[in-house]
Amino acid sequence: MKPICTLLLAGLVTLSTNATFAAEQTMIVLDASGSMWGQINGKPKLQIAREALTTVLEGVPVEMELGLMAYGHREGGNCNDIEVIVKPAAGTGAAISQAAAKMKFLGKTPLSASVIKAAETLNYTKNNATVILITDGLENCNADPCAVSAELAKKGINFTAHVVGFDLTDAEGKQVACLAENTGGRYFAATNAEELRDALKSTVAQPQIQKAQPEPLVIPEATIALEQSESENSAQAKTIAIGADFNVIWTGPNTEHDYIDLVPLDYTKTYGELTFTYTKEGSPLRIRAPGKPGIYQVRYIWRGTDNNRHVIAKTNVEITDSEVALVAPDNVQAGGVIAIQWKGPANKGDYIDLVPEGFKRTSGELTYVYTTADTETDVELIAPTKPGVYNLRYILQAADQKRILLSIPITVTEAIATVSAPEKVAAGSVLSVFWTGPAGKNDYVDIVTIDHKRIGGEITYFYTRDSEDGESHPLQVPSKAGEYQVRYVLRGSGADSVLAKQAFTVTEVAASVSVPANVQAGSAIAVEWTGPAGKEDYVDIVPIDHNRIGGELTYFYTRNAESGETQSLKAPAKAGEYQIRYILRGSGQAIVLAKQAFTVAKPEASVSVAATVQAGAMIDVTWTGPAGKDDYIDIVAIDHKRIGGELSYFYTRNAEDGEPQQLKAPVKVGEYQVRYILKGSGQAVVLAKQAFKVTEN
Structure with a gap:
C-alpha cells in the first residue's frame, strides 16, 4: 500500500449541477501528512491539492460560511495532531487558501478522527453537514472509516460525505469509498491534476434552499454461477473445500468498479468482504474460499449510476473442511533432517512449518515447505539447533486468513561434535582437521580468530558432507601469525550454533628474494628465493610505491619450483624503481613475507x-x-x-x-x-x- 495522505473538504460542494441544499456551515479538513510530498508527473501532490483547493474556493459564494481544519501539520507520528485553524464564517476563502499555502506537511493520517471532529465542529446532529474527502491513501491511525461514516450518518440530521480518491488504486479506492456510500455521498477517482480539478468542479454548485429529489435508480441484470456446481439453482449451496480456488461464471454490466466478492451468509454491507476480484478480469474469474467451514455468499457488486455499490446477484456456496495428516518421527537430532509425509488440501500457498511448542501465530516460523499440488507428499525440513519440543503444522492459505489445520509435536535432541588439530602450525600451511559430528546437510568446520564469537565471517571452511565422520579434512591456515580456533558449526532451522571448537597457534614463516640491483628494461631477471612454497604463494614484480596485494606486473608461483631454485621474470619495459616480493597466501589473507628494491634502466635503441x-x-x-x-x-x-x-x-x-x-x-x-x-x-x-x-x- 502506498504512503497515506488525505485532503478533506467539508460541506464544500453539492452532489450535481441540479442539486440543492439547505444553508449550512462548511469545514475544510486538509491532510498535512508527509506523503503529500509524493509527485504526480513531476509535481508534488501537495501543490496539486493547494491549487485545486484555491480553484474551488474562488468559485464558492461569498456568503458560504467556510472553516479550515488540518492534521499532521505540527509534528510527525502523532494521531492526535488535529486543529481548527480558521473558524467557519462567511468570506474566509482567501484566508483558507493562504493558510494552506503556508502549511507544513509532516505527520500521520487520522482520517476517521478528523471526519468526526469536523462533523462535531459543524454540530452535525442539529445542522446539515457535508464532507468532501480528497485522499491519496488510507487510514493509518487504527480506526475504521467505514464504521465511523455509518455511525455519523445514523446520528446526523443530514450528514453527507463525498470522496475523491487521489492517485489511489482500484482496491485502495474501494476501501475509502464506503465513507461516501454509507452517508449517501459519491466516490470519484482522480489520477492526476486535471482529473482532481474535474472531480471538484463536477461537485460545485450554488447552495440553495431545498434538496433535489434523486432520479430513479435502474438496477441492471446480472447472474452468478459456480463452475463446479452440479445444480443450476443459484439458491442451492455448492460445495468447495476450505482455501480452494474456484471459478465464478458471471454476467452483468461490468462497469469500471464492479467486482465479485465472497462474504458470510446474510452479510449485507458492500465493504469488509473476505475477498474480491474485479469483473474486468473476465468470466470466469477465480475466487479463493475462506479457511473456516460454513455457508457463504458469492455476490456481484455493481457501482451504480448513483455512485453507490449495490448487490445485484448472489449465490450460496458451502465451504467444507479438508482431510489433513502429518507423519513425522517423534525425535530428531538437532540440525538433522525431518522426513515428513503429508496429506492436505494442497491449495496454492499452503505450507508445512516448524515452530516452537505453543507458538500460535501463522508467521515467524523457523522453517517451512510449500505443499502445492505439484509437490511430493514426502518432504523434508531441517531441525533447529536448539534442543526442545517443537510443532510441525499444516498451514492453510485461505481467502480471509491463514489457518492452522493440524499441529503435531516433535522433540529435537542434543547433537554432539568434536574437532581436533595440531596446537601449532606454520602460517599459510595446510592443516589436517579431524572431526566427528552429525554431518548435517549444511554443517561445516571453519577457522576464525580466537576472539571471534558470531556465526559467519569465517576465514576458511569445509562442509562436513564432503568427508566422513571421524575423517580428517584439509584447511589452509591463515597467512598472519596469531591465535585462532577451529570450530564445528551446526546449521539448523532458525539459528546456527557452535558444537565444538579448539584453539591453535599460527607461527610466523620466513622467506627471501634476491635480484641484481640494476637491470635493463625488458630483460630476463634471475630471481633467487627461499620460502614455504605454499600452494598459492608467488613472487611478483611491482612498482616501488605499490603497497597492496594484487596488481602485479609479472609473477611466478613458488609451487612450480623448489625453495632456493633460481627462477626468471621479465623486467618491466618502463625505466624506474621497482620491487620484487614474496607473497604468502593463506586462508582469507595474503601478506608480503620478503621484498627487495631494484632499478630498471632504459636500454639504447x-x-x-x-x-x-x-x-x-x-x-x-x-x-x-x-x-x-x-x-x-x-x-x-x-x-x-x-x-x-x-x-x-x-x-x-x-x-x-x-x-x-x-x-x-x-x-x-x-x-x-x-x-x-x-x-x-x-x-x-x-x-x-x-x-x-x-x-x-
Missing part, C-alpha cells in the same frame, strides 16, 4: 629509414636495440600515440641487432613514423622512432 618512400614499396629499416623476445618495430601514422594499431611490423628476435629488415610502406600518401617497441612485464614503451613521408609512385 635506434631506427632508421629513408626520409621519403613510394606508396606500397618495400622499405629497408636499419635498427639497433635489446631485441627482447617480444620487441618489435612497426609503422604507424605520424600522429599515432598508442601501442598497438600498427600498419606493419616485424619482431626483432627474428634478426640480428643492426641487421636491416624490410617493411611494406603504406599505400596511402602521407606522414608516418617507424618505431622500436620494447615489451616488458605488463608494459610496452617506444624506445626510438623516426618520421618519414609516403609519396605517390
Whole structure:
C-alpha cells in the first residue's frame, strides 16, 4: 500500500449541477501528512491539492460560511495532531487558501478522527453537514472509516460525505469509498491534476434552499454461477473445500468498479468482504474460499449510476473442511533432517512449518515447505539447533486468513561434535582437521580468530558432507601469525550454533628474494628465493610505491619450483624503481613475507629509414636495440600515440641487432613514423622512432 495522505473538504460542494441544499456551515479538513510530498508527473501532490483547493474556493459564494481544519501539520507520528485553524464564517476563502499555502506537511493520517471532529465542529446532529474527502491513501491511525461514516450518518440530521480518491488504486479506492456510500455521498477517482480539478468542479454548485429529489435508480441484470456446481439453482449451496480456488461464471454490466466478492451468509454491507476480484478480469474469474467451514455468499457488486455499490446477484456456496495428516518421527537430532509425509488440501500457498511448542501465530516460523499440488507428499525440513519440543503444522492459505489445520509435536535432541588439530602450525600451511559430528546437510568446520564469537565471517571452511565422520579434512591456515580456533558449526532451522571448537597457534614463516640491483628494461631477471612454497604463494614484480596485494606486473608461483631454485621474470619495459616480493597466501589473507628494491634502466635503441618512400614499396629499416623476445618495430601514422594499431611490423628476435629488415610502406600518401617497441612485464614503451613521408609512385 502506498504512503497515506488525505485532503478533506467539508460541506464544500453539492452532489450535481441540479442539486440543492439547505444553508449550512462548511469545514475544510486538509491532510498535512508527509506523503503529500509524493509527485504526480513531476509535481508534488501537495501543490496539486493547494491549487485545486484555491480553484474551488474562488468559485464558492461569498456568503458560504467556510472553516479550515488540518492534521499532521505540527509534528510527525502523532494521531492526535488535529486543529481548527480558521473558524467557519462567511468570506474566509482567501484566508483558507493562504493558510494552506503556508502549511507544513509532516505527520500521520487520522482520517476517521478528523471526519468526526469536523462533523462535531459543524454540530452535525442539529445542522446539515457535508464532507468532501480528497485522499491519496488510507487510514493509518487504527480506526475504521467505514464504521465511523455509518455511525455519523445514523446520528446526523443530514450528514453527507463525498470522496475523491487521489492517485489511489482500484482496491485502495474501494476501501475509502464506503465513507461516501454509507452517508449517501459519491466516490470519484482522480489520477492526476486535471482529473482532481474535474472531480471538484463536477461537485460545485450554488447552495440553495431545498434538496433535489434523486432520479430513479435502474438496477441492471446480472447472474452468478459456480463452475463446479452440479445444480443450476443459484439458491442451492455448492460445495468447495476450505482455501480452494474456484471459478465464478458471471454476467452483468461490468462497469469500471464492479467486482465479485465472497462474504458470510446474510452479510449485507458492500465493504469488509473476505475477498474480491474485479469483473474486468473476465468470466470466469477465480475466487479463493475462506479457511473456516460454513455457508457463504458469492455476490456481484455493481457501482451504480448513483455512485453507490449495490448487490445485484448472489449465490450460496458451502465451504467444507479438508482431510489433513502429518507423519513425522517423534525425535530428531538437532540440525538433522525431518522426513515428513503429508496429506492436505494442497491449495496454492499452503505450507508445512516448524515452530516452537505453543507458538500460535501463522508467521515467524523457523522453517517451512510449500505443499502445492505439484509437490511430493514426502518432504523434508531441517531441525533447529536448539534442543526442545517443537510443532510441525499444516498451514492453510485461505481467502480471509491463514489457518492452522493440524499441529503435531516433535522433540529435537542434543547433537554432539568434536574437532581436533595440531596446537601449532606454520602460517599459510595446510592443516589436517579431524572431526566427528552429525554431518548435517549444511554443517561445516571453519577457522576464525580466537576472539571471534558470531556465526559467519569465517576465514576458511569445509562442509562436513564432503568427508566422513571421524575423517580428517584439509584447511589452509591463515597467512598472519596469531591465535585462532577451529570450530564445528551446526546449521539448523532458525539459528546456527557452535558444537565444538579448539584453539591453535599460527607461527610466523620466513622467506627471501634476491635480484641484481640494476637491470635493463625488458630483460630476463634471475630471481633467487627461499620460502614455504605454499600452494598459492608467488613472487611478483611491482612498482616501488605499490603497497597492496594484487596488481602485479609479472609473477611466478613458488609451487612450480623448489625453495632456493633460481627462477626468471621479465623486467618491466618502463625505466624506474621497482620491487620484487614474496607473497604468502593463506586462508582469507595474503601478506608480503620478503621484498627487495631494484632499478630498471632504459636500454639504447635506434631506427632508421629513408626520409621519403613510394606508396606500397618495400622499405629497408636499419635498427639497433635489446631485441627482447617480444620487441618489435612497426609503422604507424605520424600522429599515432598508442601501442598497438600498427600498419606493419616485424619482431626483432627474428634478426640480428643492426641487421636491416624490410617493411611494406603504406599505400596511402602521407606522414608516418617507424618505431622500436620494447615489451616488458605488463608494459610496452617506444624506445626510438623516426618520421618519414609516403609519396605517390
